Amino acid sequence: MYQKQFNNPNTKSTERVQTSATVGFKNGAIQIIIWITTIFFFTIPTLSETLFHISYVFGCDPYFRFNDLSYQWIALDNWTYTTTFTVPSQIRVRKKVLLVFDGVDTAASISLNGIVVGKTDNMFRRYDFSVRKLLKDGENVLEVSLLSPVFYSSERRKAHSSYSVPPECPPDVQKGECHVNFIRKEQSSFSWDWGPSFPTMGIWKDVRLDAFDVLHLIQLSSLPLYSISTQWRLQVELLVDAVQTTSCQVELSLSELDSKQTIQNLFLQGRLKYNFTLHINKVDSFKIEAYLTSFLQVYFRTVELIQEPVMESPGLSFYFRINEKSLFLKGSNWIPADSFQDRVNSAVNLLQSAVDANMNALRVWGGGVYEQDLFYNLCDELGIMVWQDFMFACAMYPTEDDFIQTVREEVIQQVQRLKSHPSIIVWSGNNENEAALATNWFNIPASQKPTYIKDYVKLYVNNIRKIVQEDQSRPFLVSSPTNGAESEQEGWVAANPYDPHFGDVHFYNYNMDCWDWRTFPRTRFASEYGFQSWPSFSTLEPVSIPEDWSYNSNFTSHRQHHESGNQQMLQQAALHFNLPNSTVPLKRFTDTLYITQVMQAQCVKTQTEFYRRSRSEIIAGKGHTLGALYWQLNDIWQAPSWSSIEFGGKWKMLHYFAQDFFASVLPVGFEDDDTLFIYAISDLNHDLKLRAVVNVYSWSDLDSICTLTSDQLLVSGGSAAAIFKQPVTSLLAGCGGCTRLTCLLSFHLENNHGIQQGPTNHHFLCSPKDAQGLQRPNITEDKSGFMVILHSDSVAPFVWLDVGHIQGRFSVNGFLIVSRNKTVHFDAWQPTSVAELSRSLSVTTLMDVY
Numbered sequence: 001m002y003q004k005q006f007n008n009p010n011t012k013s014t015e016r017v018q019t020s021a022t023v024g025f026k027n028g029a030i031q032i033i034i035w036i037t038t039i040f041f042f043t044i045p046t047l048s049e050t051l052f053h054i055s056y057v058f059g060c061d062p063y064f065r066f067n068d069l070s071y072q073w074i075a076l077d078n079w080t081y082t083t084t085f086t087v088p089s090q091i092r093v094r095k096k097v098l099l100v101f102d103g104v105d106t107a108a109s110i111s112l113n114g115i116v117v118g119k120t121d122n123m124f125r126r127y128d129f130s131v132r133k134l135l136k137d138g139e140n141v142l143e144v145s146l147l148s149p150v151f152y153s154s155e156r157r158k159a160h161s162s163y164s165v166p167p168e169c170p171p172d173v174q175k176g177e178c179h180v181n182f183i184r185k186e187q188s189s190f191s192w193d194w195g196p197s198f199p200t201m202g203i204w205k206d207v208r209l210d211a212f213d214v215l216h217l218i219q220l221s222s223l224p225l226y227s228i229s230t231q232w233r234l235q236v237e238l239l240v241d242a243v244q245t246t247s248c249q250v251e252l253s254l255s256e257l258d259s260k261q262t263i264q265n266l267f268l269q270g271r272l273k274y275n276f277t278l279h280i281n282k283v284d285s286f287k288i289e290a291y292l293t294s295f296l297q298v299y300f301r302t303v304e305l306i307q308e309p310v311m312e313s314p315g316l317s318f319y320f321r322i323n324e325k326s327l328f329l330k331g332s333n334w335i336p337a338d339s340f341q342d343r344v345n346s347a348v349n350l351l352q353s354a355v356d357a358n359m360n361a362l363r364v365w366g367g368g369v370y371e372q373d374l375f376y377n378l379c380d381e382l383g384i385m386v387w388q389d390f391m392f393a394c395a396m397y398p399t400e401d402d403f404i405q406t407v408r409e410e411v412i413q414q415v416q417r418l419k420s421h422p423s424i425i426v427w428s429g430n431n432e433n434e435a436a437l438a439t440n441w442f443n444i445p446a447s448q449k450p451t452y453i454k455d456y457v458k459l460y461v462n463n464i465r466k467i468v469q470e471d472q473s474r475p476f477l478v479s480s481p482t483n484g485a486e487s488e489q490e491g492w493v494a495a496n497p498y499d500p501h502f503g504d505v506h507f508y509n510y511n512m513d514c515w516d517w518r519t520f521p522r523t524r525f526a527s528e529y530g531f532q533s534w535p536s537f538s539t540l541e542p543v544s545i546p547e548d549w550s551y552n553s554n555f556t557s558h559r560q561h562h563e564s565g566n567q568q569m570l571q572q573a574a575l576h577f578n579l580p581n582s583t584v585p586l587k588r589f590t591d592t593l594y595i596t597q598v599m600q601a602q603c604v605k606t607q608t609e610f611y612r613r614s615r616s617e618i619i620a621g622k623g624h625t626l627g628a629l630y631w632q633l634n635d636i637w638q639a640p641s642w643s644s645i646e647f648g649g650k651w652k653m654l655h656y657f658a659q660d661f662f663a664s665v666l667p668v669g670f671e672d673d674d675t676l677f678i679y680a681i682s683d684l685n686h687d688l689k690l691r692a693v694v695n696v697y698s699w700s701d702l703d704s705i706c707t708l709t710s711d712q713l714l715v716s717g718g719s720a721a722a723i724f725k726q727p728v729t730s731l732l733a734g735c736g737g738c739t740r741l742t743c744l745l746s747f748h749l750e751n752n753h754g755i756q757q758g759p760t761n762h763h764f765l766c767s768p769k770d771a772q773g774l775q776r777p778n779i780t781e782d783k784s785g786f787m788v789i790l791h792s793d794s795v796a797p798f799v800w801l802d803v804g805h806i807q808g809r810f811s812v813n814g815f816l817i818v819s820r821n822k823t824v825h826f827d828a829w830q831p832t833s834v835a836e837l838s839r840s841l842s843v844t845t846l847m848d849v850y
């Protein structure tokens with residue numbers, strides 16, 4: 001048992017005479033004013049610290065080298081937080097005083113002045129305790145005694161003796177703790193295949209006293225609902241806590257719509273819902289505009305998940321219609337941005353990076369946390385649509401009464417908190433648990449399967465779904481991946497939740513050749529797929545020492561939490577590239593980091609382009625793909641993973657590629673039976689007249705050998721169509737002496753005025769390792785301000801600019817050079833200078849690593 005004594009708190013009280021909140025949209029806001037008596041609140045600031053700060057006292061970064069192992073003991077022990085505070089008299093004279101914890105991580109007993117006021121068992125819940133009678137003059141002592149989460153989970157596992165609830169423990173390679181499914185806590189905090197085991201303990205959100213005489217507004221939320229018959233209705237929900245049955249007046253006004261309603265109402269203890277009806281024509285006028293002019297604030301929007309028969313295809317469609325428009329969801333998956341939630345301050349940068357890469361959607365994955373309010377506010381503002389999982393992942397879960405009860409409260413509170421955010425377009429019950437049951441990840445004997453299916457249905461369908469369905473403004477899916485309506489038909493666990501004819505699909509295969517699109521499932525919606533890579537050297541350097549800097553070091557294998565991951569990356573890279581073989585160890589290491597990023601970027605590009613070009617067609621009964629969310633956007637620490645952004649915010653090559661492969665207008669090239677196809681893809685709302693322009697280059701020459709142009713094609717908004725088609729042999733034959741090994745293709749789309757639409761793309765006719773004539777380019781740089789002009793004397797693939805530790809990003813990176821000059825801008829995220837940038841800049845091309 002450890003005791004931690006805090007300094008005296010800063011006593012502070014604030015007075016509010018009215019509670020108001022805005023649920024606004026574009027030009028106006030709804031103002032809700034409740035005329036009630038004064039509310040006082042009082043913050044207890046020093047309690048808002050978490051356990052990991054202890055490691056900072058010793059000056060050690062918990063992510064340094066093997067510190068996840070060195071600090072393992074911390075979470076095996078129990079810890080007590082203690083603070084003392086005095087309470088202003090105007091607080092204590094109120095009729096009701098609540099001690100409110102917005103978040104406790106996780107199992108704790110809380111006592112005030114020596115009396116236990118309550119216990120907590122769920123990191124995702126807010127807790128409040130009535131404490132008026134316990135407060136006294138002078139010093140009050142508050143104690144939060146936290147039980148080791150590892151100990152707690154294992155005790156809960158022992159108490160559940162009738163049958164096992166797998167998995168018991170994570171794979172050894174993750175170096176994690178066991179039975180995380182028995183505690184309502186961030187599931188990845190006991191380790192994951194991309195993250196360390198740091199089972200944090202502490203008080204991760206605010207703690208305060210709320211004091212009031214009559215009633216207190218806990219939460220205000222609103223849901224706009226639309227139906228043809230009733231048009232728009234705004235459902236406003238007030239969650240109040242009343243000392244006694246009280247009569248009071250509520251005024252709701254919608255400023256821009258010139259609408260005001262006053263109601264006399266009788267507040268009872270508990271929740272009150274009030275439906276506020278809007279006038280239809282004015283809302284209607286910006287219902288579509290607001291969304292499509294993009295991605296500013298939108299508070300009125302409709303979401304439909306369309307699952308209906310598809311022509312020439314068995315199964316059902318699966319796509320989202322927002323404001324009556326079918327959208328292709330482009331984006332990635334979000335994981336916790338740090339093992340220590342209270343030091344996360346990167347959400348703005350990460351979400352802006354998502355938007356800068358032309359993403360319109362993110363899935364908040366079910367093994368992390370329900371993100372903070374700021375995250376969803378930013379998504380609302382930036383126009384990022386959120387697929388929100390509930391926090392259950394890759395496991396079976398117990399269903400004892402107390403577990404179900406705490407989950408129910410968690411779901412009620414989170415839905416209440418989050419449902420006003422228009423960015424959230426779908427709720428989803430869990431990550432991969434339907435698939436885990438259906439395809440028997442945990443070797444459950446067939447005779448016992450019904451028990452687990454019963455538990456599954458009890459938790460996600462009978463409890464979570466039932467609560468969430470009160471929200472009629474967006475769909476609910478039980479799992480991801482799932483067959484959706486078909487899974488429901490099959491009793492909520494489909495025989496094959498990965499069926500490409502239904503719902504969403506997660507797909508990973510590291511052994512196949514990722515340049516071959518035939519190996520990808522032509523699914524309706526790809527919600528997870530990806531390949532690993534290493535972060536750059538500047539990200540690894542602060543948490544390592546020179547002896548770690550080789551691909552075979554203990555550090556390198558320690559940081560890899562996915563079985564055989566380091567070998568898989570090299571195997572995949574070796575299919576198309578020579579592996580780095582420098583005799584200088586450090587160069588060989590950094591070259592290897594680079595080649596893993598090249599491999600990842602190229603793999604995810606190929607797969608994403610395959611999904612995007614599959615949006616309008618059905619081939620062999622499969623297709624109409626309307627979603628591509630690769631795994632994963634961000635990292636939790638400095639380690640190899642599937643992310644496109646490194647811990648700290650640096651963009652990997654993949655993230656730069658995403659800017660292009662998610663562009664709203666995009667040409668995609670691929671071969672089928674030795675025929676080259678180019679598809680024109682448009683996510684725009686209007687039609688375009690386009691032609692494709694193909695330039696054939698020799699690997700050894702910067703002047704294009706020949707140029708081919710397609711006929712003009714009308715490409716409708718929201719479609720993908722073949723615009724160019726020619727057998728590769730005839731294409732090369734017509735292009736003076738070119739072969740697959742000596743030439744490559746670059747192509748773009750133009751409108752009827754000859755103006756390029758969308759990015760330039762390229763297609764390799766052989767692996768770069770087999771290319772003939774590819775030379776080591778002589779690249780020189782002209783720098784002017786935060787701009788670099790590269791001059792090259794030959795074709796150079798995967799040109800990579802790096803400025804080490806200077807935070808920021810380039811306008812483009814990892815690009816193919818097929819011109820003598822290339823201009824690249826640097827957007828600095830910290831103060832820097834031209835001199836510092838020049839000193840730090842390095843340029844790597846594929847030929848530099850052999």
Ligand SMILES: *[C@@H]1O[C@H](CO)[C@@H](O)[C@H](O)[C@H]1NC(C)=O
Nearest residue numbers: 001076077078146147148151
């Ligand atoms: C933590 O507290 C529990 C319950 O009091 C106790 O059983 C356990 O032994 C304690 N663990 C340690 C390491 O003191």
Ligand SMILES: *[C@@H]1O[C@H](CO)[C@@H](O)[C@H](O)[C@H]1NC(C)=O
Nearest residue numbers: 225233235273274275276472
């Ligand atoms: C509010 O609207 C919802 C959804 O239409 C309905 O179920 C509920 O009964 C309404 N409540 C009130 C108080 O009108």
Ligand SMILES: *[C@@H]1O[C@H](CO)[C@@H](O)[C@H](O)[C@H]1NC(C)=O
Nearest residue numbers: 547548552553554555557558
């Ligand atoms: C790697 O770890 C092993 C086992 O802990 C140890 O024996 C070996 O000396 C370490 N190697 C290096 C280079 O640190």
Ligand SMILES: *[C@@H]1O[C@H](CO)[C@@H](O)[C@H](O)[C@H]1NC(C)=O
Nearest residue numbers: 777778779780781791792793
């Ligand atoms: C690279 O190009 C620069 C500028 O054209 C030239 O001065 C230099 O000699 C070249 N280096 C090599 C190795 O060819």
Ligand SMILES: *[C@@H]1O[C@H](CO)[C@@H](O)[C@H](O)[C@H]1NC(C)=O
Nearest residue numbers: 782789790791819820821822
């Ligand atoms: C490329 O840059 C060089 C040196 O700045 C300049 O002389 C030349 O005109 C540029 N070429 C093109 C095609 O822009």
Ligand SMILES: *[C@@H]1O[C@H](CO)[C@@H](O)[C@H](O)[C@H]1NC(C)=O
Nearest residue numbers: 578579580581582583849850
């Ligand atoms: C490294 O690999 C390249 C390409 O395979 C080869 O040409 C070169 O000789 C190799 N260098 C060494 C030092 O092995």
